[in-house]
Amino acid sequence: MRRLTGAVLGLLLLAGCSSGSEAVDVNNGGEFRFVAATPSGEVIPPAERASAPEFSGTLLGGGAFSSEELAGDVAVLNFWGSWCGPCRVETPEFQEVYADVRDDGVQFLGLNVKETSEQFALAFVERFGIEFPSLYDPRGEVALAFRDYPATAIPSTIVLDRDHRVAAVYTGEVSQEDLRRVLDRVLGEV
Template sequence: MTDQLPDERPQRRREYSGPASTLGLAALVIAVVGFALWWFEFRDDPSAGTARSAGGLGVIALPDDLNPTGQPPAAREGRAAPNFRLAALDGGPRSLDEFRGSWVLLNFWASWCGPCRAETPDLQEFHSRNLDRGIAVIGVNQQEDAATARQFTAQFGVTYPILLDTSGAVSQAYRTGVGGLPMTVLVDPQGVIQRIYLGRITWDQLSELEAQLP
């Protein structure tokens, strides 16, 4: 019986097993990444009823009696807007449900965003023209410090409320990662999302909205 000889080249490279294994691995990676994107961006968020940030700030529960849809809040037209509480640039924390009974235009922005800068004068003009009509404009700054946000608002003469989403939890709940900044969400007096504007909201769109709202 002949003894099995030891491998004379123990450090040699493994033989290439062909393109099938490489393609299979690539497909697996793509599937995993795709599922992760779907999970974090497109699914309904069952945790929208819990605060995600320290100090009770972030996404908070929406009381059942303030949800006329019978479905969990979600950043979709026809669904209740996810409720949140954030620190205001000037003043104490504010929550979305404080504005119940008014039309609300939620504008997600950041100072580095060019289209955000371009639309801000129009949003300020819209705010000034509709102060007495029960239409509130609320700016939600995405993950910048108060000094940066304050410099921006001073530059553009912003007088509508600015809330600071320093953790990014609220922006995530509203799926800003899908279309990027800016994003503007129209919420009706019952707290239901009526329209989502992706990208810069134009003066023509604001004028049309102004004419349609009671």
């Protein structure tokens, strides 16, 4: 019975990061757990938004980054891993959106978490032609700073408004159309 339970849990782990309906929580003491996915981003009313935590780290390939660099722009923070099936689908779509909006006051930042080697993350970025920067956060420290949203599920995406407040949160895979809709709405705010 114990082997059967272990096998079922193993299958659930494999299925969780390849499905669009669930995301895998990777920062709860090193164990995985499933959280419900949010299939579309609901924009949080401006009066109800909380400030995003400040964070910093090292970019993939080297160089320092601070969240202060996002000031004044709308920002899309995407928590991903090269090992994550839904990330392989959404990241190239994020690149397409980024290419269209980067000159409109929108910044994208990937946050690579729980990666066993920076080389895997760099190969992922190269394979999909990703031009926006990514932090290398193998221990998930930045994700933990956002644990209230919950960025500890992979993939997760958080949209920040120009005042560095959390405007929308996704757990699970994000469609390009929905991300564009949310960005248009947040960019349209005065």
